[in-house]
């Protein structure tokens with residue numbers, strides 16, 4: 001059975017939380033991990049949609065350290081409110 | 082309460098909304114152009130229609146007050162139509178030739194000079210520096226100001242052999258095609274970052290910090306029992322990447338930071354192929370607010386080029402013709418070991434022939 | 440005089456060139472943030488050192504690009520610039536505006552920021568310089584309400600930009616403004632939501648003069664060119680010949696890099712088969728010479744800064760491509776390259792470096808292009824060929 005995009009976003013959130021402080025993940029790293037985990041049930045486009053969901057819900061934020069990464073919200077200057 | 086709609090992914094407004102009607106009618110149908118006088122262009126279409134452009138200087142860093150002034154001038158003289166160039170100049174797009182001189186006069190009254198066309202020194206492309214960047218080894222806006230003050234006659238006239246494009250970048254990251262200019266000023270750090278071992282663990286992620294170094298000079302270590310990092314100083318090329326990731330590794334150092342001067346690059350394909358700039362002066366200490374040693378060196382290069390180059394020779398083409406030994410002779414700049422490349426493909430720049438000029 | 444808060448910077452109000460210090464002071468009349476900037480900058484000039492800290496963790500909801508975070512490292516002294524973030528606003532193609540459009544932008548900016556701007560940032564965006572985290576959402580909402588959007592930053596498609604092109608340049612070989620708009624709109628998701636290993640810059644130049652420095656500054660550089668003969672108006676050639684200050688032999692013919700022109704004092708001839716389309720003769724005789732009629736563009740890829748492998752200008756992957764909308768062939772190529780980059784790219788590696796690592800030969804094979812002699816200056820001169828196939832005896 002196909003994975004729902006919400007489920008995928010939750011799974012992504014868990015991944016980011018697991019790596020927090022250890023390794024910075026790029027959007028494409030996260031999608032690749034999901035494809036490894038769920039196999040053919042997810043593809044890149046659904047991965048991108050799930051990331052969009054994750055960001056729009058403000059559970060994660062984009063950060064920039066030379067390149068762009070996806071992380072848990074930081075204290076200082078995280079998205080307002 | 083109807084909150085204003087927040088829309089995403091709409092992109093910029095369509096440019097057609099901002100085109101002068103004459104431009105819209107003759108879009109893609111321009112036949113030729115002429116430079117009427119410094120800073121003033123006329124473009125003539127196949128139909129004979131004409132559009133005039135007045136090119137004015139800008140420091141790029143503009144207050145809203147000045148933008149609003151420019152808007153008023155545009156309304157008064159160019160029907161509200163204007164644009165900016167790739168070198169940060171302001172261009173008023175006029176259909177009425179009679180408005181050109183009154184516009185120029187009013188610009189001058191507001192200390193906005195007109196020029197930068199054809200064989201001139203146009204505005205300097207530059208980066209942010211101390212105005213807005215954490216990585217800078219020098220200030221860009223200040224250098225631009227003092228160099229343009231000094232070379233001002235060449236902005237207002239078109240007497241040089243060809244265009245001279247100058248650029249300023251305030252650190253090795255070089256945000257903005259500096260390496261392909263006729264003359265480039267590049268800010269440099271010269272000393273590896275100082276490490277704040279006491280706070281590093283709290284302020285930074287050690288793995289990301291190690292990974293940030295392009296030359297792999299950073300290793301994890303323990304200092305006084307606390308996790309921290311160390312730098313293999315021989316490998317550090319002072320890029321400051323680590324500081325971007327880890328604020329406990331500041332690279333700015335007033336004693337050692339400064340600028341270097343590079344010459345002879347170009348991007349256009351006209352005549353010779355695009356090329357990078359080459360090192361002329363490896364280091365000049367920062368001397369704000371007017372960086373006299375820098376402006377003198379730039380003025381010297383421009384003056385000698387103006388005297389010695391053939392018409393339609395860019396700085397790099399001129400040096401290529403006379404040879405680098407002669408360039409160092411004429412300018413009196415010292416040739417040092419730093420001028421000899423020692424990076425990966427350095428060998429390609431060694432002279433492997435006896436063909437030489439003395 | 441002595442009560443000035445910026446005696447060192449005041450020196451930079453002297454001289455004929457317009458002064459950025461004067462601009463900061465004008466903005467300071469309206470915004471305390473600009474006053475804070477002035478005072479902090481004065482300190483930088485005094486100490487010869489920047490006072491900004493990196494701040495890569497701010498943005499507007501859902502977008503990974505468009506805001507450059509910046510914090511002061513001396514916020515105790517200059518609380519007004521404790522936050523001083525940049526907003527990159529996607530500029531209109533060709534940097535054309537009307538006064539009304541600029542007033543609209545300034546209206547938003549005076550309300551929410553430092554009143555300081557860059558026209559433009561080096562990538563091409565309209566830059567609002569300096570605001571607080573708490574203002575970002577309001578700025579974005581008001582911009583989007585008026586039909587403006589943010590530009591790129593980080594590992595995304597950076598705001599595409601182009602030269603003035605057919606809007607006002609007779610040399611333009613394709614419509615740079617239309618293509619810039621089209622690509623910007625087609626890749627909105629890639630522009631706002633970073634998904635690449637690193638940044639990706641598109642720059643569009645209408646002819647080989649490359650007024651936007653695309654060959655040096657972009658990962659994907661689209662430079663207009665033509666295939667057929669340079670168009671010549673012999674009457675106009677005579678006018679140039681009659682001009683005592685203009686020397687056709689010396690200024691034009693002798694400077695032709697392919698030595699394909701000749702001038703006998705009466706007639707200018709061009710051996711078009713040998714012309715490399717460098718633009719020189721057309722640049723200096725714009726009334727007499729024009730680019731050909733069979734126009735299109737060359738695509739070059741992979742300009743990059745890092746000195747690692749020796750920095751690079753972009754190099755040719757498609758010598759000539761048709762440039763009529765809807766640009767399907769171009770977009771298919773872009774899709775293939777992004778697919779390749781997603782598979783082979785590593786973090787913070789530009790496409791140019793990725794190609795260098797993998798090899799241009801394998802790269803073009805994987806994106807489905809045929810090797811062509813135009814892609815190189817010369818064939819290899821070393822015999823260390825990595826043959827991938829050999830014959831096996833039956």
Ligand code: HEM
Nearest residue numbers: 255256257258259260265267343655656742743744750751
């Ligand atoms: C005078 C010293 C130099 C300065 C000031 C300088 C400055 C710059 C700047 C500002 C850019 C960024 C353009 C943009 O994307 O907006 C840039 C890019 C670049 N520079 Fe330099 N550069 C210098 C020397 C060199 C040298 C010596 C090389 C190579 C030998 C080089 C190779 C490159 C390359 C390949 C890029 C790629 C553009 C990109 O990544 O977008 N630069 N340089």
Ligand code: HEM
Nearest residue numbers: 253254295296318320424637744745746747787788789792
């Ligand atoms: C004088 C030596 C060097 C200088 C000045 C230099 C400069 C730079 C700069 C300015 C960047 C940032 C590029 C960007 O953000 O686009 C960079 C990135 C990088 N450099 Fe270097 N670098 C040097 C040597 C090296 C060496 C020796 C290596 C590897 C062995 C290396 C590997 C990298 C890598 C992997 C990146 C990231 C790729 C990228 O950001 O585009 N660099 N380098």
Ligand code: HEM
Nearest residue numbers: 066207208209213214254255256257325525560561562744
């Ligand atoms: C590790 C390497 C780099 C870092 C950390 C870096 C950092 C930055 C920062 C912090 C800014 C914002 C300046 C500000 O507004 O405060 C910036 C702007 C910019 N960067 Fe870089 N940069 C890097 C490499 C490059 C390279 C290699 C290029 C191009 C070759 C580049 C092109 C630009 C451009 C075009 C801007 C806009 C600058 C302006 O409008 O003046 N950056 N960069």
Ligand code: HEM
Nearest residue numbers: 166167168169170197203349351601602603608648650722
């Ligand atoms: C006579 C022939 C040329 C014409 C008619 C011409 C036309 C133009 C136009 C229309 C612009 C404004 C472009 C924009 O803002 O996007 C421009 C700017 C520029 N062009 Fe050209 N171009 C010519 C030759 C060249 C050549 C040969 C080079 C390089 C060697 C060059 C480099 C530039 C640069 C750097 C700018 C920015 C200038 C500024 O803003 O002051 N151009 N040119």
Ligand code: SF4
Nearest residue numbers: 208214217252255256
């Ligand atoms: S060149 Fe360096 S100091 Fe200047 S704006 Fe770019 S990253 Fe900052």
Ligand code: SF4
Nearest residue numbers: 294317318320321323
């Ligand atoms: S300044 Fe650059 S080269 Fe030196 S340690 Fe830091 S990241 Fe490495």
Ligand code: SF4
Nearest residue numbers: 602608645646649650
């Ligand atoms: S690149 Fe060519 S077409 Fe574009 S403005 Fe410059 S000269 Fe004109």
Ligand code: SF4
Nearest residue numbers: 695714715717718720
């Ligand atoms: S375009 Fe360049 S190569 Fe071609 S004829 Fe003119 S000068 Fe010669």
